[in-house]
Amino acid sequence: MPEYAKMKKPDVKLVILGDMNVGKTSLLHRYMERKFKETISTVGGAFFLKQWGPYNISIWDTAGREQFHGLGSMYCRGAAAIILTYDVTNWQSLVELEDRFLSLTDTANSDCIFAVVGNKADLTDPEAGLKEEEEEEEGEEEGGEGEKAERPARPPPTPPSPVARRKVHREDAIALYGRILRYKMLDERASLPAEKMCFETSAKTGYNVDLLFETLFDMVLPSILKKRSGNDSPTVDLEECRGAKRTKAGCCS
Ligand SMILES: Nc1nc2c(ncn2[C@@H]2O[C@H](COP(=O)(O)OP(=O)(O)OP(=O)(O)O)[C@@H](O)[C@H]2O)c(=O)[nH]1
Ligand SMILES: [Mg+2]
Numbered sequence: 001m002p003e004y005a006k007m008k009k010p011d012v013k014l015v016i017l018g019d020m021n022v023g024k025t026s027l028l029h030r031y032m033e034r035k036f037k038e039t040i041s042t043v044g045g046a047f048f049l050k051q052w053g054p055y056n057i058s059i060w061d062t063a064g065r066e067q068f069h070g071l072g073s074m075y076c077r078g079a080a081a082i083i084l085t086y087d088v089t090n091w092q093s094l095v096e097l098e099d100r101f102l103s104l105t106d107t108a109n110s111d112c113i114f115a116v117v118g119n120k121a122d123l124t125d126p127e128a129g130l131k132e133e134e135e136e137e138e139g140e141e142e143g144g145e146g147e148k149a150e151r152p153a154r155p156p157p158t159p160p161s162p163v164a165r166r167k168v169h170r171e172d173a174i175a176l177y178g179r180i181l182r183y184k185m186l187d188e189r190a191s192l193p194a195e196k197m198c199f200e201t202s203a204k205t206g207y208n209v210d211l212l213f214e215t216l217f218d219m220v221l222p223s224i225l226k227k228r229s230g231n232d233s234p235t236v237d238l239e240e241c242r243g244a245k246r247t248k249a250g251c252c253s
């Protein structure tokens with residue numbers, strides 16, 4: 001069978017936006033490949049496919065560099081969820097979300113879900129700095145060959161730099177979320193609450209990364225069912241939603 005014929009058709013689209021260097025690609029690598037690795041600045045965009053129960057979710061990584069700005073609204077077309085990403089140590093990266101990226105989301109679905117995500121929390125928050133490094137170490141030990149057992153124990157991870165490096169506080173992100181809802185002319189009381197939709201993550205340690213993606217996957221299921229039923233009725237089969245099984249399976253970029 002030719003390669004293209006094996007491609008699964010995505011049921012729904014999720015897009016990651018944000019300034020260059022905030023860690024969009026790293027977040028996706030962390031989630032899809034379970035590791036933090038060197039990245040190069042994204043050119044254009046890249047597409048990953050995630051199987052979530054019986055559904056296929058396409059996740060689009062976009063380039064934050066100004067020169068690719070024009071492509072942003074094309075990537076957002078028909079999106080059911082958009083992750084607006086900033087760097088907690090860089091105030092300007094939050095400002096850019098409102099000034100440069102929010103208008104790109106005009107092409108998304110009218111019921112698009114927004115998450116505001118502060119990445120690089122390992123640099124500011126001791127808990128985020130340690131979390132999954134420990135798990136990785138355990139993983140290495142489990143899969144290890146005999147000689148690995150003789151390695152001297154690694155020194156404990158270096159504590160993160162002082163919290164003073166933090167330039168964006170959670171309240172700033174929550175305030176931005178409120179302004180996004182107003183921009184979209186959505187009623188704050190009828191929308192998903194800011195506390196639930198503002199995350200702090202670390203692609204480096206994995207802190208809150210699964211939580212971010214999997215919360216959004218669950219939230220877009222009604223959108224898939226609506227699309228499949230081919231009408232715009234907000235009625236959703238909750239039984240079908242609940243039946244969705246979580247898989248960690250693959251990507252195609
Ligand atoms: N400490 C820390 N560094 C990170 C984290 N995420 C990404 N980085 C680093 O930040 C730099 C940029 O990461 P990318 O994932 O390439 O950023 P991007 O948003 O995709 O950038 P563009 O593709 O240019 O838009 C790299 O040096 C990463 O190693 C994180 O959670 N913590
Ligand atoms: Mg990138």
